[in-house]
Amino acid sequence: MVNLIPSSESVMEILKKTDAYRYGHFVYPSGKHTSHYFQMPLAFRYYDNARVLSVGLSRLFRMNKSIASHLPKVSIISPSPGGIPVAFGVREALSADQIYWAELESGERRFRQYLGHGEVYPCIIVDDIIRTGKAIDETVRLVRELGSEVIGCGAIVRFQDAPVEADGIKIQSLVEFDSNFYETFDEWKSAEGGDMDAPEEKVRF
Numbered sequence: 446m447v448n449l450i451p452s453s454e455s456v457m458e459i460l461k462k463t464d465a466y467r468y469g470h471f472v473y474p475s476g477k478h479t480s481h482y483f484q485m486p487l488a489f490r491y492y493d494n495a496r497v498l499s500v501g502l503s504r505l506f507r508m509n510k511s512i513a514s515h516l517p518k519v520s521i522i523s524p525s526p527g528g529i530p531v532a533f534g535v536r537e538a539l540s541a542d543q544i545y546w547a548e549l550e551s552g553e554r555r556f557r558q559y560l561g562h563g564e565v566y567p568c569i570i571v572d573d574i575i576r577t578g579k580a581i582d583e584t585v586r587l588v589r590e591l592g593s594e595v596i597g598c599g600a601i602v603r604f605q606d607a608p609v610e611a612d613g614i615k616i617q618s619l620v621e622f623d624s625n626f627y628e629t630f631d632e633w634k635s636a637e638g639g640d641m642d643a644p645e646e647k648v649r650f
Contacts, residue, residue: 449500449501449504450501450504450505450619451497451498451501451619453619453620453621456498456501456601456602456619456620457620459488459494459497459498460483460485460488460602463487463488463490463491463494464484464487465483465484465485465486465487465488465489466481466482466483467481467482467483467484468480468481469482469643469644469646470633470643470644470645470646471645471646471647471648472645472646472647472648473626473648473650474647474648474649474650475626476628477626477627477628478626478627478628478629478630478632478633479624479625479626479627479633480624480625480633480637481622481624482646482648483573483574483602483622485527485530485531485573485574485601485602486527486530486573489530489531489534489573495530495534496534498531498534498601498619499531499533499534499535499537499538500534500538501619502531502534502535502538502571502599502600502601502617502618502619503534503535503538503539504538505599505617505619506535506539506569506597506599506617507539509597511596512569512596512597515566515567515596516539516540516541517539517540517541517542518542518566518567519539519541519542519543519566519567519568519569519596520541520542520543520544520545520565520566520567520568520569520593521533521535521536521539521541521543521544521545521568521569521571522544522545522546522547522565522568522569522570522571522584522588523545523546523547523570523571523572524546524547524554524570524572524580524581524583524584525546525547525548525549525554525572525580526546526548527572527573527574527650528546528571528572528573528600529546530573531571531572531573531600531601532544532546532571535569535571539569541566541569542566543565543566543568545557545558545560545565545568546558547583547584547587554580554583554584554587555587556587560591561591562591562592564591565588565591565592565593566593567593567594567595567596568588568593568594568595568596568597569595569596569597569598569599570584570585570588570595570597570598570599570611571598571599571600572599572600573600573601573602574600574601574602574603574604575600575602575603575604575607575608575616575618576604576607576650577604577607578607578608578611578616581598581611581616582608582611582612585598585611585612585614586612595611595612595614596614597614597617598610598611598614598615598616598617599616599617599618600616600617600618601618601619601620602618602619602620602621602622603616603618603620603621603622604621604622604623604624605621605622605623605624606624625637630645
């Protein structure tokens with residue numbers, strides 16, 4: 446079992462090799478500056494990497510007896526399109542029966558699929574990365590509005606200042622990453638000691 450759960454160091458090595466993790470000078474849509482940027486789909490484009498990461502995350506869930514007791518009648522749910530590869534990988538590893546994903550539409554998170562009350566099995570919500578926890582919180586509410594139970598939450602990477610729980614459910618992750626954000630370029634430069642010549646890159650997320 447130990448071999449099936451990769452260390453944080455080995456996960457970061459995969460992310461670095463695939464450019465899913467980059468170091469530089471990034472400006473988020475909020476206008477905040479940081480030295481780190483993750484783009485998980487770059488790691489999940491390679492099957493071997495996707496399997497290592499998905500199986501590792503799935504084992505964290507399987508080790509929980511209350512979750513394991515529900516298998517295979519479990520729904521794996523992604524809060525957004527970015528987490529869909531993770532959801533499919535975890536579903537395969539757990540042999541779970543269902544998979545769904547949500548997306549933002551006019552500023553509101555909703556399921557892409559038409560779902561009726563009581564149709565969703567007890568669910569595990571998974572994403573590629575958790576920065577603020579907002580997406581998972583919104584998805585938890587969606588699931589409960591459908592009359593289903595959330596039994597697990599997780600992601601490949603969770604920022605250390607993100608919530609450790611989603612409405613009382615512990616968030617599992619393979620990596621807990623310390624990423625600092627700064628309001629201005631000068632604050633970023635002073636705190637991070639960044640290279641003045643590093644090109645500023647505006648990112649979507």
